[in-house]
Amino acid sequence: MRYTVIGAGAMGLRYGILLQEHTDAHVDFIDAWAPHIDKIREQGGVYVSRDHENRRLIPINLYTPEEYDGDPDVWIIFMKQMQLEDMLKRCAHLFKDHQVAFSAMNGWGHFEKISQYFSEDRIYGGTALVATVLNGPGDVDFIGKSGAGTMHMCAMTNEVTDIEKAIFADFQKANLNPEISDDFKGMCMAKIVFNSVVNTLCTMYQITMGQFISYPGARDMAMQLINEAYDACERAGIKLINTRAEELESVDYVSRTGNPLHYPSMYQDMSRGRKTEVDYINGYIARIGREHDYVCRTHEFLTHGVHLAELAFQYH
Ligand code: NAD
Structure with a gap:
């Protein structure tokens, strides 16, 4: 081959x-x-x-x-x-x-x-x-x-x-x-939702995945984002390959055990003065919501949050 x-x-x-x-x-x-x-x-x-x-x-x-x-x-x-x-x-x-x-x-x-x-x-x-x-x-x-x-x-x-x-x-x-x-779309969306939690929050707060999940409120924050994304996907008729609970456990396991010392690629981009992929992750979830009469307020806010973090990083 x-x-x-x-x-x-x-x-x-x-x-x-x-x-x-x-x-x-x-x-x-x-x-x-x-x-x-x-x-x-x-x-x-x-x-x-x-x-x-x-x-x-x-x-x-x-x-x-x-x-x-x-x-x-x-x-x-x-x-x-x-x-x-x-x-x-x-x-x-x-x-x-x-x-x-x-x-x-x-x-x-x-x-x-x-x-x-x-x-x-x-x-x-x-x-x-x-x-x-x-x-x-x-x-x-x-x-x-x-x-x-x-x-x-x-x-x-x-x-x-x-x-x-x-x-x-x-x-x-x-x-x-x-x-x-x-299930092509269900597979892709499950990873997008994972990234919308871990990549985005680690990038905004400039922390590793292990540092994120060590915060006692991390699972609550993750669940809020997962629920909002799944609600948008349900309205769009997209069924993800993971349940909401499985998605939360994946966030927890990969952050705590899989790659606790890792800064996700979006953070690496920001820290090198490059644009992040947030518009294609949280921004995409927000777009699915908007297209189906549902406003993903947290994902919309976080899309701005990461762009603001990109800007703030340049002042450091
Ligand atoms: P990357 O930035 O390392 O490489 C992508 C391209 O950008 C390459 O052509 C590379 O030569 C170029 N590039 C790298 N640094 C550059 C710079 N400073 N200026 C200009 N060009 C530069 O990207 P990646 O991490 O391989 O990610 C590719 C895709 O895979 C993305 O969609 C990413 O989200 C995804 N992904 C990444 C990881 C990871 O751990 N890196 C894991 C899973 C998925």
């Missing part, structure tokens, strides 16, 4: 390098961030650590969209939501009818953009409960020991196809711990 990763950032490197190391797949990477590309070329690969340890240099095949002429079976797409439209435009000349696209980006917005280049039956979504940090150009940390993290995957059509089974088998070998879901 041939995979090409669009977006050799934290998660693109994690998926691509694990596939390159643990399967017989051929893996290429496409990226557009010049300091990152220059650094990787200068040092002859990417420095990869596991939980800040065992830092080692791993060579990768890295191209800009304009340099690349490969023809993969599967595109793995891991950009930030705000970057995706431009990147897909730059890669458009490479997309062919026999190829499929897989993306486990956070939030909602990427599938609408990917759908402009791939028909619905060739799009696979995922949700990744895993933490990865791009320390800087050419340097990534896969948080968690080997085998850490879990993910769900599902075809946009909800049907399990042969190519999905082949991707699943490779993801299994790569220790990504995949599980196939049969």
